Amino acid sequence: MGVTCVSQMPVAEGKSVQQTVELLTKKLEMLGAEKQGTFCVDCETYHTAASTLGSQGQAGKLMYVMHNSEYPLSCFALFENGPCLIADTNFDVLMVKLKGFFQSAKASKIETRGTRYQYCDFLVKVGTVTMGPSARGISVEVEYGPCVVASDCWSLLLEFLQSFLGSHTPGAPTVFGNRHDAVYGPADTMVQYMELFNKVRKQQQVPVAGIR
Amino acid sequence: MSGVRAVRISIESACEKQVQEVGLDGTETYLQPLSMSQNLARLAQRIDFSQGSGSEEEEAAGPDGDAPDWAGAGADQDDEEGLVKFQPSLWPWDSVRNNLRSALTEMCVLYDVLSIVRDKKFMTLDPVSQDALPPKQSPQTLQLISKKKSLAGAAQILLKGAERLTKSVTENQENKLQRDFNSELLRLRQHWKLRKVGDKILGDLSYRSAGSLFPHHGTFEVIKNTDIDLDKKIPEDYCPLDVQIPSDLEGSAYIKVSIQKQAPDIGDLGTVNLFKRPLPKSKPGSPHWQTKLEAAQNVLLCKEIFAQLSREAVQIKSQIPHIVVKNQIISQPFPSLQLSISLCHSSDDKKSQKCAPEKPGQEGHLYVLEHNLHLLIREFHKQTLSSIVMPHPASAPFGHKRMRLSGPQAFDKNEINSIQSTEGLLEKIIKQAKHIFLRSRTAATIDSLASRIEDPQIQAHWSNINDVYESSVKVLITSQGYEQICKSIQLQLNIGVEQVRVVHRDGRVITLSHQEQELQDFLLSQMSQHQVHAVQQLAKVMGWQVLSFSNHVGLGPIESIGNASAITVASPSGDYAISVRNGPESGSKIMVQFPRNQCKDLPKSDVLQDSKWSHLRGPFKEVQWNKMEGRNFVYKMELLMSALSPCLL
Numbered sequence: 001m002g003v004t005c006v007s008q009m010p011v012a013e014g015k016s017v018q019q020t021v022e023l024l025t026k027k028l029e030m031l032g033a034e035k036q037g038t039f040c041v042d043c044e045t046y047h048t049a050a051s052t053l054g055s056q057g058q059a060g061k062l063m064y065v066m067h068n069s070e071y072p073l074s075c076f077a078l079f080e081n082g083p084c085l086i087a088d089t090n091f092d093v094l095m096v097k098l099k100g101f102f103q104s105a106k107a108s109k110i111e112t113r114g115t116r117y118q119y120c121d122f123l124v125k126v127g128t129v130t131m132g133p134s135a136r137g138i139s140v141e142v143e144y145g146p147c148v149v150a151s152d153c154w155s156l157l158l159e160f161l162q163s164f165l166g167s168h169t170p171g172a173p174t175v176f177g178n179r180h181d182a183v184y185g186p187a188d189t190m191v192q193y194m195e196l197f198n199k200v201r202k203q204q205q206v207p208v209a210g211i212r
Numbered sequence: 213m214s215g216v217r218a219v220r221i222s223i224e225s226a227c228e229k230q231v232q233e234v235g236l237d238g239t240e241t242y243l244q245p246l247s248m249s250q251n252l253a254r255l256a257q258r259i260d261f262s263q264g265s266g267s268e269e270e271e272a273a274g275p276d277g278d279a280p281d282w283a284g285a286g287a288d289q290d291d292e293e294g295l296v297k298f299q300p301s302l303w304p305w306d307s308v309r310n311n312l313r314s315a316l317t318e319m320c321v322l323y324d325v326l327s328i329v330r331d332k333k334f335m336t337l338d339p340v341s342q343d344a345l346p347p348k349q350s351p352q353t354l355q356l357i358s359k360k361k362s363l364a365g366a367a368q369i370l371l372k373g374a375e376r377l378t379k380s381v382t383e384n385q386e387n388k389l390q391r392d393f394n395s396e397l398l399r400l401r402q403h404w405k406l407r408k409v410g411d412k413i414l415g416d417l418s419y420r421s422a423g424s425l426f427p428h429h430g431t432f433e434v435i436k437n438t439d440i441d442l443d444k445k446i447p448e449d450y451c452p453l454d455v456q457i458p459s460d461l462e463g464s465a466y467i468k469v470s471i472q473k474q475a476p477d478i479g480d481l482g483t484v485n486l487f488k489r490p491l492p493k494s495k496p497g498s499p500h501w502q503t504k505l506e507a508a509q510n511v512l513l514c515k516e517i518f519a520q521l522s523r524e525a526v527q528i529k530s531q532i533p534h535i536v537v538k539n540q541i542i543s544q545p546f547p548s549l550q551l552s553i554s555l556c557h558s559s560d561d562k563k564s565q566k567c568a569p570e571k572p573g574q575e576g577h578l579y580v581l582e583h584n585l586h587l588l589i590r591e592f593h594k595q596t597l598s599s600i601v602m603p604h605p606a607s608a609p610f611g612h613k614r615m616r617l618s619g620p621q622a623f624d625k626n627e628i629n630s631i632q633s634t635e636g637l638l639e640k641i642i643k644q645a646k647h648i649f650l651r652s653r654t655a656a657t658i659d660s661l662a663s664r665i666e667d668p669q670i671q672a673h674w675s676n677i678n679d680v681y682e683s684s685v686k687v688l689i690t691s692q693g694y695e696q697i698c699k700s701i702q703l704q705l706n707i708g709v710e711q712v713r714v715v716h717r718d719g720r721v722i723t724l725s726h727q728e729q730e731l732q733d734f735l736l737s738q739m740s741q742h743q744v745h746a747v748q749q750l751a752k753v754m755g756w757q758v759l760s761f762s763n764h765v766g767l768g769p770i771e772s773i774g775n776a777s778a779i780t781v782a783s784p785s786g787d788y789a790i791s792v793r794n795g796p797e798s799g800s801k802i803m804v805q806f807p808r809n810q811c812k813d814l815p816k817s818d819v820l821q822d823s824k825w826s827h828l829r830g831p832f833k834e835v836q837w838n839k840m841e842g843r844n845f846v847y848k849m850e851l852l853m854s855a856l857s858p859c860l861l
Contacts, residue, residue: 001624073619073628088619090607186622 002123002145003153003184005161006192007170008199009126009138017128017135024126024140025115027164033119039127040069041139042111043197046095046102063102064194065095068186076190080198084187107132110197112139121145122160129200137200139193140165150176150184393436396453396501400434404505417461417509419516422590423597426516432457432505455501457508463559465511467518469581469641471649472550511557517589517637518555524638534638541638545646546726553585553641581644584680588637643709644680650726651683651707657728658687661735667691667844668698668742670735683707687735689742691846697753698846700745701738705731733796737774740796744777746846747792751781754853759789771795781853788856789829792849800845803832804856 012020029035046063066076067089075091078084087094095102114127123143129136142161147153154172161169174195175188229242246254303309328335397413400406405416418430433456518539525534525541535542540554598613608616614631617623623631655672662670671688678684689701704715712731714722724730741763751758759782764775776795783789789805809826835852842848 001627070624071622072625074622075619076622086620086622088608088616090609090619186624 001148001186002121002143003147003150003157004141004143004189004192005154005157005170005173006139006141006189006196007161007165007168007173008129008196009140009165009168011138017138020138021114021126021128024138024164025117028117028119028124028126031119031164033117033122033124036116036118038069038113039116039125040067040111040113041127041193042067042109043194045105045108047105049099049101049103062105064197065092066190066193068190068193070189071186074186076187078187078190078194080194084191086187110136110201112193114139129197131201136203139196141189141193143189148183150182150188393452396451397434400453400455400501403502406434415455415505417457417505417512419509419513419593423593423595424516425596426512426519428512428515430458430461430509430512432508451500453501455504457504461508461511463511463557464507465514465555465557467514467582467585468552468554468556469578469585469645470552471578471645472552473548513586513589514555514557517585518553520589520592520636521553521585521638521641524636528636528638543638543642545642545649549649551642551645578645578648580648581641584644585637585641588640592637646709646726647681647683647707650709650712653726653728654685654705654707654712654731657731658685658735661732665739668739668746670739681709689735689739691742691746691844693844694746694750694846697749698742698746700749701742703738733773736796740774740794741777743794743800743845744779744792747779747781747790747849750846750849750853751779754850754857755784756781756790756853756857757784757786765793768793769795769798771797773797783853783856783858785858787827787829787858790849790852790856791832800837802835802837802849802852804835804852805829805832 009020009024011017012023015023043064043066046065048061048063061079061082064076064078064080066078068074068076073088075087075089076084077087077091085091095104110129110131112127112129114125117124117126121144123141123145125139125141125143127139127141129139140161142157144153144157144160147156154176158169158172173192175191176184229245232241232243234240325335329337397406400415405421407414407416413434415432415434416430417432418424418426418428420426420430435454435456437452437454518541521541522536525536525543528534530543532544539557540552543551543553545551595612604610605616612631618628618631655674658670658672662672668689668691671690673686673688675684675686684707685705687703687705688699689703691698700717702717706713706715710726712724712726714724714734716722722734724734744761744763748758748761750756759780761779763777765778768776773796776793776798778791778793780789780791787807791803791805792800793802794800806829807826808828808830810830837848840848840851842851
């Protein structure tokens with residue numbers, strides 16, 4: 001349990017997604033990070049069914065149901081800017097029952113998969129974001145284990161990020177600012193992933209350089 | 213008539229309900245028809261009893277003359293009373309009627325009297341004073357008789373009381389025993405689970421209700437022990453309640469954990485002697501049921517621990533397989549080291565008493581581990597108990613509560629792994645044994661070094677509070693008398709299960725294995741470094757100047773342990789220099805450099821003609837260190853430095 005920063009890494013000029021990921025992982029291995037298996041974060045979008053919207057004409061909110069291999073027994077359900085529910089994996093079965101209220105958006109499944117690296121107190125996960133068959137981008141997650149207050153260790157995280165991301169180092173995630181000096185939790189990580197996925201989804205119109 | 217067909221005529225009452233009145237407009241008001249009981253009452257009203265009796269009177273007047281002989285008495289009576297005048301022969305119930313009538317009359321009178329008396333207005337009831345009987349006999353005789361009678365009554369009462377007393381005295385003992393049995397049973401019931409099966413009372417010794425899964429039934433039987441000879445003196449510790457314990461739980465048992473340095477002969481395996489602890493002088497007779505039951509329960513728990521350990525010993529795959537022989541489990545935590553866990557169960561039989569007494573020199577118990585085994589099995593019990601704790605959400609999977617909460621509380625991989633640790637009893641106890649052994653070996657190493665080497669000194673500060681798998685010691689290397697200035701070497705030794713982690717004062721971490729030689733070598737090299745550090749500190753205090761300093765000298769003879777360290781310091785005036793080289797094995801070598809002008813035997817150089825060159829330092833000369841005065845290295849060095857410094861006065 002630590003503080004996590006999730007960011008998107010742009011694809012390097014003239015390289016494919018795969019090559020950029022390899023470049024990053026090689027950098028990490030050079031640093032001395034230890035490979036520790038793989039990780040996977042997936043996200044499925046549900047929208048509220050038309051029958052339940054009512055006559056008020058309110059817009060249907062989107063709900064994201066996510067899983068993270070770091071929390072293998074949990075299932076996260078998030079609304080944009082809304083609450084985050086953490087449940088056990090039986091929640092997926094419940095969603096099937098709630099078909100009348102929440103309908104799964106077609107071909108909305110987006111996920112990131114990659115390798116998990118341990119470097120002292122840092123846990124680094126470099127993954128390829130895929131939507132359907134095509135790779136859309138690169139996600140970089142860095143977790144600093146010993147601390148749970150984001151503001152206390154952000155500069156440390158930033159320094160570490162700079163060491164292998166170079167010029168692509170991200171700014172502080174918005175979730176850090178939401179609750180000042182509050183304890184960072186798994187839900188905050190999932191919110192960051194949700195934002196990342198949304199960003200990647202919006203990108204899809206613009207063809208990403210390097211994907212052929 | 214015959215020719216005419218029969219005509220049916222329906223007859224009905226003109227009006228079912230009687231008309232009460234007919235209104236002027238012709239409407240009829242009807243009377244409600246009478247109910248059965250009202251009808252009967254109406255009919256009864258119609259009977260004219262007086263008329264009836266009058267007719268009887270008339271009738272009676274007729275035959276009066278016909279049968280005057282048998283009805284005469286009745287008639288006379290009738291005449292007298294003037295109430296009932298009828299012929300009894302005509303009515304068989306007349307006597308009954310008569311009696312009833314008279315009874316009614318008397319009842320009525322009585323009722324009236326009583327009601328009047330109750331009002332207490334006109335009449336009150338007073339007891340009637342009867343006249344005493346006229347004394348027929350003389351008062352003396354009467355007195356005598358009455359006295360005699362009362363005395364006899366008193367005597368009878370006394371006799372009866374005495375009889376009752378003697379009976380109660382004899383019965384008292386038995387009753388007391390009976391009562392005691394019940395009160396004892398009540399006390400037993402407060403501490404142990406009892407149930408009645410048939411005409412027996414059975415109790416439960418097992419830890420099943422606490423979560424044990426050990427299949428031993430562990431029942432005992434409660435026996436009433438009241439058939440004791442009342443005439444004999446009752447022994448002091450007599451108890452009317454006794455318990456019958458299963459034969460395999462009798463006696464006393466304990467788990468013995470010990471670590472032996474050398475592997476014993478294979479012939480010795482499994483013959484752990486059930487040596488007798490000096491038994492407390494138990495009084496003759498059976499012990500109290502409570503102690504008996506507690507001992508039996510302890511035997512049961514020891515058996516369970518041993519069964520669990522031996523099951524794990526067989527299941528667990530380890531590099532060196534654990535050996536289970538008879539009542540002993542042998543495992544090798546470290547090479548040439550043997551951990552033996554044995555179940556010692558001594559029953560009070562004659563057979564076991566013949567056992568040879570244990571040699572007192574044997575490695576002692578590891579009481580801590582024995583205690584921890586008991587703790588661990590109880591923890592294990594608690595785990596099995598808490599896994600089925602209610603209430604439980606209907607949708608959640610069965611299992612441990614923490615496991616159930618791990619989903620909604622988003623536990624990460626490490627936390628889940630820590631929950632799922634399926635480390636068995638044996639693994640835990642072996643780890644603890646390893647730690648205890650490593651700790652004692654470290655302590656022994658430090659102590660032996662401290663006693664062997666006087667200069668510099670080693671101080672070890674052990675922490676009082678330890679984890680079962682980790683403890684720490686702080687090692688200080690100092691020189692006697694110079695504790696304040698020589699504080700450079702402070703080591704924190706974290707003793708784990710397999711290895712010792714040394715944290716240096718400057719943050720370096722060195723990991724040592726369980727071999728004591730490593731620790732010893734490390735400490736020796738640290739001590740050698742300490743001397744050089746001490747010289748450095750001393751130079752600072754004395755005003756000498758450090759020219760060079762090296763912890764690891766690359767020159768000179770190679771040390772078998774670590775590296776030699778060296779320092780060169782110059783005197784405040786710069787005339788003299790002292791060079792110290794200290795190796796863990798080769799020891800210290802101290803050289804002093806003199807100014808050129810003090811060296812007589814120095815050959816005249818052609819180059820250095822000028823007198824100013826004579827201030828240069830010349831060659832080194834070794835100091836015969838062991839001939840120096842002083843109680844330790846630093847003191848000697850201080851003396852040397854002060855000898856070489858020019859007197860300021």
